[in-house]
Amino acid sequence: MSEAKQFKYIGQRTIRPDGFDKVTGRANYGADLALPGMIWGKILRSPHAHAVITKLDTSKAEAHPDVLAIARFEDFPTVNAAAFAEGRQDSGLVDLASNILANKKVLYHGHALVALAARTEAAAAQALQLIDVEYEVLPPVMSIDAAISDDAAVLHEDMFTQGLAETPSIASNIASRMELKKGDVDAGFAQADVIVEREFSTPTVHQGYIEPHATTVRFDENGTSTIWCPTQGHFDVRASTARLLGMELGQLKVTASEIGGGFGGKTTVYLEPVAMILSRKAGRPVKMVMTREEVFRASGPASASQSRIKIGAKNDGTLVAMQASLYYEAGAFKGSPMGPGCMTVFTPYDVENMWVEGFDVVVNKAKVAAYRAPGAPQAEFAAEMVMNELAEQLAIDPIDFRLQNAAKEGTQTLYGPKLKAVGLVECLQAAKTSQQYQTALAEGEGRGVAAGFWFNIGGQSSVIINMNPDGTGTILEGSPDIGGSRASMQMMAAEELGIPLDRLSPIVTDTEHVAYNQTTGGSRTTFATGMAVVEACQDIVAQLKARAAAMWNVTSEQVEWQEGSAINLAGEDKMTLAEVCAVAEKTGGQISGRGNINARGAGPSFAVHLCDVQVDRDTGKTDVVRYTAIQDAGKAIHPGYVEGQYQGGAAQGIGWALNEEYVYDENGVMENAGFLDYRIPLASDLPSIDTIIVEVPNSFHPYGVRGVGETGIVPPLAAVGSAVSNAIGLPITDLPCSPPRVLKLLQEADQ
Amino acid sequence: MKTHVTTSINDETVEFLCEPQQTLLHVLRNELGLTGTKEGCGSGDCGACSVTVNDRLVCSCLVLAVEADGAKIGTIEGVANSDKLHVIQEKYLEHAALQCGICTPGLIVSTKALLEENPNPTEAEARYFLAGNLCRCTGYDKIIKAVMDSAESLRQGA
Amino acid sequence: MATLILNGEFEKLAGCTTILITSVTYRGFIQEIVNQVPGLEADRLMEMALAIDGEIIHEPLLVTIPENSELHFVLKISGG
């Protein structure tokens, strides 16, 4: 297993294979492709948060000399209103279609209504003004409280709460309810010496990837239609587009461009199917690029949440009961990450009695999309804030308190299985001995500690490795690389084959050159696609041995593969990989390896973050002065990019905790749809974020890898929130801890 | 009416026609095919479109293309000397200072401008100078390490 | 013999927290549950991932269920 073995490349800080193109500006991203004869598509969006479309007349726009095509909801052949009415369509597909081109009703400000394509970008923008729309404006439902109140306007007349003992007969804005329990919480709380119960809220936030959504498509009547776009999953872009347009998968090729950040936000479609309709009608390639404002208003932000947490402990620090009610905003269509929220909220703790309920609530905001460990940050923020308050009341060090109750191998999780070997205890111990935790706080500073959990997933990955006669090889993978995963694929393959890194080129290929790959998400790529790469390499090694055996006229069993060479156990002979490839022609043709898997055994990962802040009591402004992110990687293939995931998750979490939030006016219009007023952290806002990589191997992976991409965004909300609370000596319950909110707390406390 | 513009881009004379309201970013990307300069916001808030105009760092989304007439433009495509990377580019790679890479061209152009103006910046000076270059992937730590390391190498005449 | 542990909604529908399973195939396993607990529908069960002794399997159709193993239905996770 990885502990024992000495590696040549695994664990080294190699130069990423795609690096040269990225530092020279040669790498091509979503908006960088232009096709001959290309025209420009633009979208008309709703000026209302909630309204019925009473008139939609595009005739004037169609008459514009430069306009070549118009697209609206009715243009989705497989999802037309009639089928919708007869309920023949699965609601997921209808919701997807209705989100990218509104069907009868607009459900959020910025909701796409109709698209058109014109000869120039300017003409397209101009022609949008010619579209005549009339609305019957309805009251916007902008919060969970408003959505679940009895007199709330209902977004979907056909939505009846799922997950109740019996499904209600009256439509509501609550899409579903979920409940998980183990033991008996009431009995648990009865044993408690101390109980803390509080309500929390978190705002709507955005992933904030720097590259706006963009696509260039070409519909081909007789051949293969093509889509170029930045996505975390081009196979799923193909599937969605094909279903919405009634195409066969084989008629559609999707190429994943380089992707300028995703974080979960580029796991669905907004532009691609619409552009395909326009291209089909116009008979020309169509390019569409969202403005930054469109990205904020009409892509998929992360759920706002409200929660109530109750935790009980004995005086000796033993937790006896944990209870949570979690409400998540789904946006305009059902499907918030309420489920994972319920499943993760208390997972860091080994406690007998737990009870959790969750609600998926629709509101007049953009339909949410995944955002790094979707659902977990909101829930674990609330739980960890209460944990720290309990530690304070019990006068126990917050790390010791967590160590005393930490989940470990064999812990029965609330969501089902018992945990295998996990690294929470190791992370807590590393936190305790970290330089930051040993550093005394200065006057006016506060410190916060928080733990975090995320599952990580496996799933389908397909890899082909083609060897060349000179012993070089090409790794064809289908997992879009959002953080440097090509480097880890190259390293794992070089390790398996025993040849130098630069002999292998990893390529994220289009949907035609490898079989289906699940979307890059759930921290699955280095784990699952890495396993597929290892399998493909083992396939190649078997062939290499057979070819060498053929040359030596011995059986494969008499050949061993050592450090990139075939060794003849029957004699002294040795052939390098290059030498075997050179004679492939003589020994049965060229050599390719294949690894098509559905990976199981993803390793859950835990993280612990430490945050020190300084709060200006006159203005309520918080500065993060020290920060340490500690997380179990299982095995870090490329430590530099593993640290990068920890630091990036921490930075996004700090933004979520301090300044990021969607600000809406009374009509449900987002007022800060730009990077000027949606304030993501700047270089000058952050200290250097220290990292500690803990390695408790995942026994299901050949190198012990766990996913590392998502867990790092889970602890920061409570680490920062608790640090601010500690600095001002007041409880924090609502994010973000923006200056006006913190100042208000201080002023109220003074009175 | 289109205007004829003669300018210098990465020390090569370039001529183009543009509408007076077109931005330099638009012309670089859509007319001249220099797509290394990225667009993240179109309002000067993200720095992905950073270029130099007469050796001064600017956002090309906030410059009219017609203003380039007679000026000297520097873009990411001009930072490396053909296939020989600039020290700053090498340091970004060594320090794993990029993940998705969309902000990287702008950051490298800005880092170059910083170090030409201030060869020995403190970490705080570097962080403030680069505050206009948003990166959502890295948390900036490795970027700043790459910048400080680049400064060091350049001072030693690397 | 393996043990299926039910939670949340399934527990409510079944009215019990554990079901003993004798079959070794996934298909047989599902059939066995439906036979024992009419409240649980095969389609609903087969939408879920299956955890066998802590290993979460999203597509369990072809698994063999080990003797004395502990089984849980788990919501399929996608992630960001």
Added chain:
Amino acid sequence: MAEMIYQSPKSIEEAVNLLAASSGSVNILAGGTDLIIQMQASIDAPRVIIDVKKIAEMTQAELTDDGLLLGPSMCCAELTAREDIKALFPGLVESAYLIGSSQVQGRASVGGNLCNSSPAADTVPALIALNASCQILGPAGERTVKAEDFVTGVGSNCLAEDEFLRCIEIPRPAPNSADAYLRFIPRTEMDIAVAGAAVSLTVKEGICSSARVAIGAVAPTALLVPEAAACLVGTDLGTADLNAAAAAATAAATPITDRRGTVEFRKHIVGVLTKRAASIAFQRAKGN
């Protein structure tokens, strides 16, 4: 889209004539950091753009015995690099340094900041505190307007359609004088001021002998607040004096609630900033 014409005069005279000749929608282009965003946003862009950056005087700054003659279109990056100007007017240079990013400072100018006439403009309170005046040129000739009278409302100023800002004059401060500007933003950079305060004062034998206080982003225009200055003059800026000045600034503020801050928050913050800016200016004037 309306046909647009771009002009780049090489001399003041040429600019005056072009401006007089082009009736209707015309804009002076300085740094363009506000104008170009507005142009991209609006379907009906201005018909004539007059770029004044190619006129030498417009982008130069000269220190004379009387003070500073600042070319309105000199970019902030160039201004903040001028140690001689920084030594005399540290607060003004601070305010220019706070405008946007390094990239924006490579384009944005003090004159552009004035003429864009945003209530939150950072350099305007600094100019007012320094008793600056604006030389305005038009077909009718030249006139001079005090900085505090230049901006007349949100996005509006005293320039006639055929006039433009030709020069900003800042009188040389008396000995033992200094200024300071502070603004509040949620992050460390890049944001628009939620509130701002500039203080310019002179010290004689450890006592503040004269002062000007100006506040920004808390009213339709930046305000000169004599009441706040009065609290400082004749004092050594003790806690009580500073609190009085803060209270006067808070009282003078008539802000709005928007996505950047509430009325209550802005009124409180402008007081805090006034206090802090006054202390900094005082220390500077005393030479420590």
